[in-house]
Amino acid sequence: MNDLISELSKDRKKIKQAIKDPVLFTQFFLYHKPHPAQEQILRDRCQFLTVVAGRRFGKTKAMAFSAIHYAVTHPGSIQFILAPSYNQANIMFWEITSLLSKSILVHLVERVYKTPFSRIIFKNGSEIHARSTTKPEYLRGHKAHRVILDEAAYIPDDVVSQVVEPMLADYNGSWIKIGTPFGKNHFYDTYLKGQSEEFPDYSSYRFPSTANPHISHEFIEKKKREYGENSIIFRTEYLAEFVEDQNAVFRWEDIQKNVASIELLDRGHPARRYVIGCDLAKYQDYTVIVVLDVTEKPFRLVHFQRFNRRPYAETIMRLKELYRRFNSPRVLIDSSGVGDPVLEDLQDIGAEGYVFTSKSKVQLIQRLQAVIENGEVKYPYIEELVRELQFFEYQLTRQGVKMEARQGFHDDCVIALALAVWAAEQYSGGYISVGYSRF
Template sequence: MQDFLTWLAPVWRPHPGQLRFLLAQAKTRVLACGRRWGKTDACAVQVLSGFDSASEGRTLLVAPTIEQAGFLFRRLRRLIEQLISLDLWGLRFEADPKIKESKMELNVGPHSVVARSAHSGNHLRGDEASHIIVDEAAYVKADIVHEVLAPMMATFDGTLTMISTPNGHNHFYEAFQEGLQNTDEFWSLQAPSSDNPQVRAAFLERQRKLLSPSAFATEYEAQFVQREGYVFDRRAVQESILAEPNAEIPGPTIIGIDWARYEDYSALVVIRGFQRQASVLEIDRKHRVEWSQQIEWVKAILARHPGARIICDTTGVGDGITAWLRQQLAGVSIRPCVITSESKPRLIDGLVRAFEARALQIPQYEALIKELESFQATRSPSGHVQMAAKSGHDDLVLALAMAVSDLPQANRMILATNPR
């Protein structure tokens, strides 16, 4: 390996953590490291070093999506291209690389590399591999790792490399734990993003301010923070964030409002679409303002979304202000929503499912994202489920959940008039 790295040095040099990884010999290697630690780079180099061997080898690059697997594939391709352009390739390898970009396959002499998505095990069954690399492994389903990848490795007596940021105490955590036992079979390393000299301290500080403490600990310190009890899947929320709301989306416009009680915020979310696809168009909140001002606030927002209907919380103080709103907004449909300890879990569950089905798009509105990420369900000793945001507020989550609960199933008019 040292000799290989000396040859590679004009193009790439490992930082100390990456060197430890590249020198590890175990059959299963687990890298639990922060974002931008250099996991993907280190794996691309690991694959390249495998081309040194004279015996046949087949490397399978797997990730939760084909885009992510392609990312690792292209990193490898770029390394090869750099080596060729510096006339270094021929100094080490006799065979020229053959790259089939469209099929995400490449060959170097007796070695082949293919990139695949782990989304469905069917894409992978039947593939053979002497070395499997799983990028973002903590986000690949446990049964794909156990039922598809691990048997493949056993059959071909191969090696497995799993790299990822942690994702709670799941299968990736278990594999990581095995590596701490100091056996020859498993090797693991846990390291923060700051190990990569390319990652600036100022960038990390900005992220620390932007994310909740548990999200920062997970994503940049590579800690296996228990996500149990958290209601919203963080990855699903992250993947729902859109830079620009899609105002073109068809469907009715619904305004969800959670009125302020005591110290809370009054929260308002404007959404458009149907249950299978909806987009949040606007989010706003007001802290401790007079009821009369809140009415003006809703009127102003309604003016931007003519024809929108309203669903709002009529629990406690919400009852009075909703009655007042009705007087002020003649002709606007206003649906009451009573939030109790029984109805709240149902309401929240609808929102959880919308995120998990990727049926919802939300803007990059930090307060909402923080509320979603810290929203927890706890079970009291009596078995009662209590739901609330750990950070204190959950007004935006409730406003959104109410609006989502009011989305119609589908556009029956279109279905009815569509000839097919």
């Protein structure tokens, strides 16, 4: 390292080049050689850059290189790293601190904060912040020269347009969206803009995972054989194609359009009417309790609990407590399997059970599907709920259509929401009496 610096100081021209060019900068100061696809991204100077790439392409690492280069070469600049969860934003943040700690550039760091949110302050006045987009209200009031959105496809459209983009207004700032495709949302739209000559401020790229020479191509070949070259998973995750998910029960646009800034409540307002839907945990899965405000349409999700490995007595206690706090609402629980004995213990609050058969389940879900499609239920961005809605699928079996979570995913949030919606519909008299164990 010292050799390199002394060599560099002999050659000022080289340093100048390294400062101008993020690729050389990464090599000289961060001791990493960006791979050719990363080079293209790093050298792109467009104001709005969309990078669609397969899993393990090196997205997070490339953005860490880019964020450091920008902070060092733009004194006083403010950058935000945003991701659908705080954990994901921190993966890039820790990549940045790790790269800096091994570099001569560590001397440019004034301080690294971990709380209340991760941020680095540089001696030249630059700042890098890491935040999640889960609570967009916390982002309001901030301004930035540059925003990097990691796993951008999982960030809802309205969070980008209503919260993220306005952050850039003060400085005519720029954004970079990077991620693996998921549905056809803002990420897809700006990818297309980047491909079109009509939008000179937009630029975009698409790369498969195999563009990264540092990962095992043999592993990817295996996955190709396992899932099939034309499978949605392989095409989306490794080839980074925007594939329409034909099996999805809920369309991504519909899921997203119902995400709203709703404050979750611990107790109800006396003048409002509520319903509770609860899906009880069976083996591995979770118990989910959803409280909807159904005073008028659209219904609004105002309380959410998700837990596992707790005795049923605790679930019963929680439901009774919520019953008291939310003005004695109608309570509908999944009464198949373990549900019946639980229901017995909930007699005093008049809880009702919904018996799941393949037919009654389809009816329940179809009701939720219609309500979501019509924008008649709003919910805050709760990651588990949104993910489960995305991965809830039609499966064709010999017995007919089944609706369930994609293999490896849960459906407890979807079922709890569907039960709450079903219970709510009864107030308006529009329900069909299917599958009730008792009434």
